[in-house]
Amino acid sequence: MNAQTKDFRVDSTLSKGLKIMEALAKSRKGFGVTELSRELGLTKSNTFRLLQTLTTLGYVSHGEDKTYSATLRMWQVGRSTVDNLNLREFAAEEMCYLNRETEETIYLAVRDGLNVIYIDKHESPKPISAWSPIGGSAPLHTVGTGKAILAANYDEIRPKMFEPMSKHTEQTLTTLADLDKDVEATLARGYAIDVGGFRDRAISFGAPIMVGDEAVGAIGISLPDVNLKEGSEDRLGAMVQHAAASVTRKLNLV
Secondary structure, eight states: OOHHHHTTTOHHHHHHHHHHHHHHHOSSOOHHHHHHHHHHHHOOHHHHOOOOOOHHHTSEEETTTEEEEOOOHHHHHHHHHHHHTTTTHHHHHHHHHHHHHHHHHHEEEEEEEEEEEEEEEEEESSSOOOOOTTOOEEGGSSSSSHHHHHHHTTTHHGGOOOOSSSOTTTTTTOSHHHHHHHHHHHHHHSEEESSSSSTEEEEEEEEEEEETTTTEEEEEEEGGGOOOTTOOHHHHHHHHHHHHHHHHHTTOOO
């Protein structure tokens, strides 16, 4: 660390503004000035002034109920950051490997609110295979990639989920108690498994791609149950976990 770095001082106005943006982005409800200032330990006058600035810049909206909320502009900035990471390029080698070794469909997914969106895929050569298009989506709690992201970011995402969660098949998790158990099992294994949560008889394995402490995406293996060989669950799970860890290492070296 050089002398210039040692003498560096964080700009207090900027840091307070970012704290406000983060608090609003993480909340499902709007905040009043008093509530937000208390939450962040700021003065009401300082909080109000920063909210006015963020509103003018388009990052915050002021509702008719006098509360402030994050706008889609925050989401757009976050999405641009993910896009600029070029996950497709970073994950291409691992996806090719998984596709070659398993001969099943391999997905690369990112989070979009309480859903995942598939941004890349490698098709299975088998006559019977799992299928979702690039650009397709599924609720986080219904597929392997979604469950992997959910488990990695659970402290942040869980408060935004409410019962009953959307049901797509008889196997879909619909209660928070069941979701808590599933997340606990996912974290213990190091990868997620879903059996028919989004489509009947579809099985998927997923593992998160991490930047720091946040899952920015996930790699998944998806297959119909007729293709699952007896005793192969651990192998497929370990493979997807290893692939996601490899992409994670590359991303964190950038």
